Amino acid sequence: LxxxxxxxxxxxxxxxxxxxxxxxxxxxxxxxxxxPKLEESNxxxxxxxxxxxxxxxxxxxxxxxxxxxxxxxxxxxxxxxxxxxxxxxxxxxxxxxxxxxxxxxxxxxxxxxxxxxxxxxxxxxxxxxxxxxxxxxxxxxxxxxxxxxxxxxxxxxxxxxxxxxxxxxxxxxxxxxxxxxxxxxxxxxxxxxxxxxxxxxxxxxxxxxxxxxxxxxxxxxxxxxxxxxxxxxxxxxxxxxxxxxxxxxxxxxxxxxxxxxxxxxxxxxxxxxxxxxxxxxxxxxxxxxxxxxxxxxxxxxxxxxxxxxxxxxxxxxxxxxxxxxFPDSQAPSTSSRSGSGGDVKAAILATSGSGLAPACVDVRPQLTFSSIVVIGGQRSHPSQTPFRPKRCSFYSLFLHNLKLSTLRPPRIVIQEEEPTLPVAMDFTEKLPADICRRVFRYVDLKQRTKAERVSKRWREIVLDAAAHDDRSVWLYVIFREGHLSGHDRMTVRVSYDGPIFWDKSIVYVYLCSCHAYERHEKQLISLFKRIANSVHRLCLVSSPVRSPFLTNDFYTFILDIFKNLQILYLRELNLENVATTTVERLATSKTLSRVVVHDCIHYDSLTDYHRLNNRLMLVKGHLRGLEDLLRSKNAYPEDSEDLPISTVQNRPESNISNMINGLTIDSSSPVDAA
The missing domain is CATH 3.40.1190.20 (Ribokinase)
Structure with a gap:
């Protein structure tokens, strides 16, 4: 019972x-x-x-x-x-x-x-x-x-x-x-x-x-x-x-x-x-x-x-x-905003109609590029309005190109010119595509947890690569002091002492005043000493001389650490606070071949710089930022120009590149030189 x-x-x-x-x-x-259904009439x-x-x-x-x-x-x-x-x-x-x-x-x-x-x-x-x-x-x-x-x-x-x-x-x-x-x-x-x-x-x-x-x-x-x-x-x-x-x-x-x-x-x-x-x-x-x-x-x-x-x-x-x-029960149509079939067909028709091989990632030598460029899932053509492919479009187009590459003979086509590197970098090399993704990995505040996890491992990779690099290394140090700065917001959420980026011969170090500068001092000195023998070019951005950071004279400290420094690039600085002893130290340096001063204030304080003779170059123009570099409207915060490309507005970029690299200075250039 x-x-x-x-x-x-x-x-x-x-x-x-x-x-x-x-x-x-x-x-x-x-x-x-x-x-509610997703319809075009909404x-x-x-x-x-x-x-x-x-x-x-x-x-x-x-x-x-x-x-x-x-x-x-x-x-x-x-x-x-x-x-x-x-x-x-x-x-x-x-x-x-x-x-x-x-x-x-x-x-x-x-x-x-x-x-x-x-x-x-x-x-x-x-x-x-x-x-x-x-x-x-x-x-x-x-x-x-x-x-x-x-x-x-x-x-x-x-x-x-x-x-x-x-x-x-x-x-x-x-x-x-x-x-x-x-x-x-x-x-x-x-x-x-x-x-x-x-x-x-x-x-x-x-x-x-x-x-x-x-x-x-x-x-x-x-x-x-x-x-x-x-x-x-x-x-x-x-x-x-x-x-x-x-x-x-x-x-x-x-x-x-x-x-x-x-x-x-x-x-x-x-x-x-x-x-x-x-x-x-x-x-x-x-x-x-x-x-x-x-x-x-x-x-x-x-x-x-x-x-x-x-x-x-x-x-x-x-x-x-x-x-x-809650899956949408409405069947996708050709005019729907979802799906990728129509985009793949449009991309194939565009490449077939132009007589060019479709654009793809250059993973095999026999694959050719056309003037249609796919960057980050977007396609653009000089004669057509750009459109945004939907999911799987890039992958489908890639597979289609692999098939066509085995059927079509190689064609002579004009490759799309890649944007050049920033001013404070090596102009002799083209900008690799992955550098953009690495920068945005940290800029994107929505992925800050992932960035925190990656940055610790990434920093060691940066330092090891820079210390063992046989080529000249750019050290790009960015200071920010205002609470409205884009890098302030980024570094607060991403890293204790600022993220570091590395690609080829470039090292980026971001610092901000949201942390006390003395917190950064130990890490930055350690970084300087670790890669001192490789650094030949140094860029400083945004008023480090005004900050209570490194109580010794900043530039004297830099020259003591970097014995092989050839180019010093100063940007957005208050030149009024630069000490005369600093100028004398720069003038007597045996290795320094070029000092570039760009977009600073108090240019009238440069009277002491006459000791540098023809090693000093002044650039008073404004450089375009990373937004133009990536050709995307939302690529980078509009209020930041920390990564300018090698183009001065209304000035030929060849002059800037040549002058920074110590080549012949064109006397007809509108850029002032002293």
């Missing part, structure tokens, strides 16, 4: 588990039906305009994670209304966000009509802070906008404000609250204050609280996410990250905001479902879809980064996880 009872209990548990699985599959299918804003109200002096990351997660999920526009002191930081995080730093009583009233009338969903609370004066402001926004029918997500510090007056939100069914375990306990106690209710049934507690608030939807975050609208309860127990880093709840809020807009826009689906027996509200379905996607994103990010996982890693995983959970 006992065995029979256990068997019946097991059958009941299995039946309940199957019913739960079927119910979750049914809810997930409703979510899939709410996801307009900007049609798939969602999400507004995040939050952000303070201490917390600038929370509203960013919520807003960017909404975009990564599929919303078209993300607005952020934050405190004035948080505006600049949030704007710097991403150009995709529309930021209004007006989170004060007076300033917000001016933009309330302009902003809130344009959005579809409001997320209030991430990083907003716990200032007492914000409590009535938060309650007023939540109540006023919820009564208009707009979905509202209340999270983080927004919950602390709402729980001071739960009666204000009672009965507003389009509100979704997303408390964690601690916040839920405070909400529960605030609602049932003065009544003794002891329960260890978390599902029942969530359902009870949602019912007491008259069907406000609650998402209790935890090892298992529990979702209830007061009538039904859903559990989302999918595997997720074992990390509990900050920002994960903000990511969920942003994802939830996008799903709320989609479920509200497809409200007819829920009318049909209710008539058929399934009784799911739009907020319940949206919350379940958001929890599934967020947990899947955190799982993938954790598998990739393990203990080093942070919230930004989750954000990067959202698009791929979304594609797996």
């Amino acid at each position: 006992a065995l029979f009872r256990r068997f019946n209990l097991l059958k009941l548990l299995i039946r309940k588990a199957n019913m739960c699985t079927e119910r979750h599959c049914e809810v997930l299918e409703v979510v899939r039906r709410c996801v 307009r900007k804003g049609q798939n969602g305009r999400i507004c995040v109200i939050g952000g303070s002096y201490q917390y600038t990351g929370a509203p960013y994670f919520a807003a960017i997660s909404a975009l990564k999920t599929g919303a078209d526009l993300s607005f952020v209304i934050c405190a004035p002191e948080a505006g600049q930081a949030i704007k710097a995080y991403s150009p995709e966000l529309i930021v209004f730093p007006v989170l004060t009583q007076d300033a917000f009233a001016d933009v309330q009509e302009e902003v809130l009338s344009r959005v579809d969903v409001i997320i209030i609370g991430p990083g907003i802070g716990r200032r007492a004066e914000l409590v009535p402001f938060i309650l007023r926004i939540v109540c006023e906008m919820a009564r208009t029918g707009m979905p509202i997500v209340v999270d983080a510090d927004g919950l602390n404000a709402v729980m001071t007056n739960l009666d204000a939100i009672r009965g507003l069914k389009n509100i979704v609250m997303t408390p964690n375990a601690t916040e839920f306990d405070r909400l529960f106690k605030a609602e049932f204050e003065g009544r003794v209710i002891v329960t260890e049934d978390t599902l029942g507690a969530v359902k009870l609280l949602a019912a007491k608030l008259q069907n406000v939807t609650i998402v209790r975050k935890g090892p298992t996410d529990i979702i209830s609208d007061g009538i039904h309860v859903l559990e989302c127990a999918e595997p997720c990250s074992l990390r509990r880093c900050g920002g994960q709840g903000d990511v969920l809020s942003g994802v939830l905001g996008t799903f709320l807009h989609w479920t509200k826009r497809n409200s007819e689906l829920f009318v049909e479902s209710n008539s058929g027996g399934a009784q799911y509200t739009p907020t319940l379905v949206a919350a379940y879809g958001a929890c599934r996607l967020t947990r899947e994103s955190s799982r993938c990010a954790f598998e990739r980064h393990r203990r080093g996982m942070v919230a930004s890693d989750m954000v990067r995983e959202i698009p791929q996880c979304f594609a797996r959970l």
Whole structure:
């Protein structure tokens, strides 16, 4: 009899588990039906305009994670209304966000009509802070906008404000609250204050609280996410990250905001479902879809980064996880923005019609280049408008070229001229393609975790290669002192003492004032001594003489270390602070053959430089930056010219190259020389 009872209990548990699985599959299918199709007729804003109200002096990351997660999920526009002191930081995080730093009583009233009338969903609370004066402001926004029918997500510090007056939100069914375990306990106690209710049934507690608030939807975050609208309860127990880093709840809020807009826009689906027996509200379905996607994103990010996982890693995983959970059922057409077949055909037709072999990577001697150049997945032709191939286009074109190369005889074609090296580098060599990728590996702030992992190993490779290089080595040292400098932002996130790049005969060292210069001193001296015998050319950028770095005279120190220094290239320096003894030391150097001064200030302080005679060259023009070098509009920060190419505006580049390398100076050149 006992065995029979256990068997019946097991059958009941299995039946309940199957019913739960079927119910979750049914809810997930409703979510899939709410996801909008990607069509050419779509307009900007049609798939969602999400507004995040939050952000303070201490917390600038929370509203960013919520807003960017909404975009990564599929919303078209993300607005952020934050405190004035948080505006600049949030704007710097991403150009995709529309930021209004007006989170004060007076300033917000001016933009309330302009902003809130344009959005579809409001997320209030991430990083907003716990200032007492914000409590009535938060309650007023939540109540006023919820009564208009707009979905509202209340999270983080927004919950602390709402729980001071739960009666204000009672009965507003389009509100979704997303408390964690601690916040839920405070909400529960605030609602049932003065009544003794002891329960260890978390599902029942969530359902009870949602019912007491008259069907406000609650998402209790935890090892298992529990979702209830007061009538039904859903559990989302999918595997997720074992990390509990900050920002994960903000990511969920942003994802939830996008799903709320989609479920509200497809409200007819829920009318049909209710008539058929399934009784799911739009907020319940949206919350379940958001929890599934967020947990899947955190799982993938954790598998990739393990203990080093942070919230930004989750954000990067959202698009791929979304594609797996909610695949687009629309068949791709030739005019679709996805797929690569049309691009491959267009590329093949372009090369066939021009009578030239297709462009490819030069991995075999018999493969020829055409004037169509593929760089980083883009193709351009002098007579055609450039287009951007889709995924697999480059690989398909490469395979096609391998096939054609065995059928076609070699043709005499003109190879595309590669851009020349920067001024502070060896002009006799062409710029290798991989140097660009190495630079951007560190510049890209979104990949900073990878850069941190690579930089330690990379630095040893740099130093070993430079120390054993038989050729003349350029040492390119870049100092930055302003907080708006692109390299300041990069080095803070990438490395303790600045990243180092190496390619052929070039060493780059980036330093910035975000770290105290004395922190760099030991590492930089060690680097100087390690490669001193190989360095023949040195470039210094941005005012090292004004900084409390290397208390001895900087140039005297340089000449003491580098006994074989031939060319000294100074850029963006304050020449007023250069000591006379330094000039004398430069003038008496037996190895120094050229001093190049470019784009500096206080040229009138160069009177002492007459001792250098014809070894001094002044360049007052501005050089084009790496943006032109790579022929890409978004290749490098616009406010940086740290890697100029060997072209002076309105001046022939041959003059600059020849003069820097100690060749004959053309007296007709417009560049001043002394």
